[in-house]
Amino acid sequence: MCGGRRCESLIGVSCVGRLSGYVRAGVAHPEEAPLLREAVALLFEGRSEADATRWLASRGMLTPRGNEFRREVLHRLLTNPRLAGLDESGEPIESWVERVLEPDVFHRLQKLFADRSEKRGRPREAHDYLVTGGCALCEECTEPMVGSRAHADAPPSYKCDGCGKTRINADKLEGFVAEHVLAELLKPEARERLERLECDIEAEIGRLKAHIEGAEERFASLGDLYGRGLMVRAAFVAAQKASKEDLRTSKLRLKYLEQMTDLPVGDVHDLMAWWRTAPHASKRGLVLLEIEHVWVGRVEGSQAPERRVRLDWRQPAE
Structure with a gap:
């Protein structure tokens, strides 16, 4: 029980305030910690954080609040130095006897995140397409x-x-x-x-x-016909719309x-x-x-x- 509320985890009752992978500070969770290590191994193999998140969900792992992991929640967890038994300055926490990740693994993981972020931040090389603009068409639906x-x-x-x-x-x-x-x-x-x-x-x-140079004269002629009462408003609006579309085309x-x-x-x-x-x-x-x-x-x-x-x-x- 925690504050009078029951908090379900992978193996039953736990405290909402705890960090995923730990039963309490410095004591690794016997089932969550191995799953998180496997998820990290997937990242080192080239899988995405979304893949790792789906993998954890397939194993039934939940957050301490009993929710399924989201990619951003997993990323926030994996960048928390306490996951490796480190404080905010990167120094080992002496009272912690167990850790989910070894410090060297944690540091490798942060470098992996940094490398991926830099790669995503680079602008993609532009490609000059050869047959766009209506030349290439879909045979399925005839659209460009x-x-x-x-x-x-x-x-x-x-x-x-x-x-x-x-x-x-x-x-x-x-x-x-x-x-x-x-x-x-x-x-x-x-x-x-x-x-x-x-x-x-x-x-x-x-x-x-x-034809394009004559557009102004055609618009003026339409306005003149409407102004002289020789064209009803609905017909004038429709003709003007068609003329604008013709000019655009x-x-x-x-x-x-x-x-x-x-x-x-x-x-x-x-x-x-x-x-x-x-x-x-x-x-x-x-x-x-x-x-x-x-x-x-x-x-x-x-x-x-x-x-x-x-x-x-x-x-x-x-």
Whole structure:
């Protein structure tokens, strides 16, 4: 009993004020202490604190208050020097005859925590995705694939922005796409075809710019019709909303198309060498010019792009 309240632990009655792993100060708990040592061993093996917390829960270990351990509670416990029989200054507590962790193990554990914290604090290396922006699409739901990482330490990948079910490693997908684009450019008629595609894109860019420049005049015309009573308010609001959406879509399309122009590959003889040293913007422009869509399918148990990826090649206007 403790203060008139019953406090359940792994083996029965205990005091709420005690430290996990100890029956009382300086006396190790016969069942909790070995479990905590095993949890620490898991951390040294590379497991996460969340893994260690789940492992303790699977063994039925509770906090002195009778609650399941949470990751932050376990971390706070494992950074408490009393777990190793040390005071706040790191000196051994003379009256303690037993300890859950040996001091050298405790110090190794604190270094492990510090190393992991420093690693988490480092900014992840940015990845310039090659086929985002609507080029790569999910074959499952036809929504765009976006740049993503499965977790903080995971490599860059593409994930469906719609259903979320389709994911593929970025390096594998981009390597597959680049290989096919360069192979296509080695064909005899490829340069002529590329020039025709560039002409088509430049023509569409010209039309979009003119359309965007005329937006102000279109908005003014709508306002004039509404002001003269030739358009009811509901129709005016709907037309204005549609015009704003059209302008937004046109600007996004223009930005997308402008990535495909001014490519130097027409004068490059060794395309493989050019690809290895070319700026990312030039590589992306070339890929977007050649390929309209990269369709990524879901194949259970396989990450091989050959089984998952289908390319829609852009065709010049007749």
